[in-house]
Amino acid sequence: MADGIKIEIVSPEQLVLSETVKSVTVPGTEGYFTVMGDHAPTMTTLKPGFVTVDGDGGERWYYVRGGFAEVSSGTLTVLAEQAKTGNDFERSEIEAEITKAQEALSAAQSLEDKDAAQYLLDGWSNLMMEAQHFDIGAAH
């Protein structure tokens, strides 16, 4: 098996991320899926959600919106109209999204909906943690 997967997150404005990591989880239109090395060539559109990158430095979360992901020969390319880290958000924005996600979670009926809502909630909470971490860093 290949050592890992090369991930590239590209937004129209910049190359957000490019490195080789263990695994990446991508919010495909038909559900989240995880890509590791030697994944079959795949192409899928994205729904708004989180790309989770599991690399050396632990897990990192990127919020992506609108676009598609392509896996081919050990490289995963995520082309998203928006690709942001916790740093790019205002705190109030994240708080608003967390509330929204909590509402969606409590309103969810099917197991699938619950899963999706839970995932979004996790994502936003993670971004919040990252953002706070940077806040503290900036204060010193």
Add this chain to the structure above:
Amino acid sequence: MPSLKELKNRISSVKSTQKITRAMQMVAAAKLRRAEEAAAAGRPYAERMNEVLTGLGAAYQGRADAPKLLGGTGSDDTHLVVVATADRGLCGGFNSSIAKLARDHIRDLKKTGKTVKILCVGKKGYDILRRLYKADIVEMISLRDVKTLRYSNAQEIGEKVLAMFEAGEFDVATLFYSKFKSVISQVPTAQQLIPAQFDADDADGDTLEYDYEPDEEAILRDLLPRNVSVQIYSALLENGAGEMGAKMTAMDNATRNAGDMIDKLTLSYNRQRQAQITKELIEIISGAEAL
């Protein structure tokens, strides 16, 4: 022959003009660097998008059930011409060369009896085209207040174009902008937006068998509208870099011309001063001799 005082005034006015053009040149140089970086940062996205669409689109080319954005509406009676220029002048022939290309295109279309609609992005192109085709201009979008061009700016324009297309207001859309080749060379370019066209030479890249999720057609339908905005965005980025490059060159020339003019004026100023001194000396000497 202008008097000494007049010459002095002219020299100082040309000097202050030179100061301004030099400052503008330096501002343009700084902005050019940023614009170039932005254009370079935007390139990977546009390239990947084009690659994927070329692969997907090739299968649909010429098929009757192809999405309208790819296959067209079946006629080409009404053309939308999107002219992207700068909002400010003082950049040499940058704006007028884009407008000229668009004008030729419009004239050819009109000759063959097509209806033309014009969408101007940027004030300068609008100013030029207004004189000839005022009735055909549907809208002018100015990005004057936009400090840094974001993708959302292009998206707005893209959505406007798509809305017009959905409403059946045109059949073919062509985008006019300037490709940034280097600081001294920008090439006015016409690019067909709708129906989408792809570089054929990119088509034979990877022949990998992909798993498509949901399926090829759905992906294509999702991506084609996005592609319009992406193309507009990269055109605007190229324009931004080109405008600054052209401005830099134009202002460099202006600064140099002002320098030449100052040299010339200073020369004639000195000559005249010398002539006056000689004249005065002659007057004094001849006056002394007369005594």
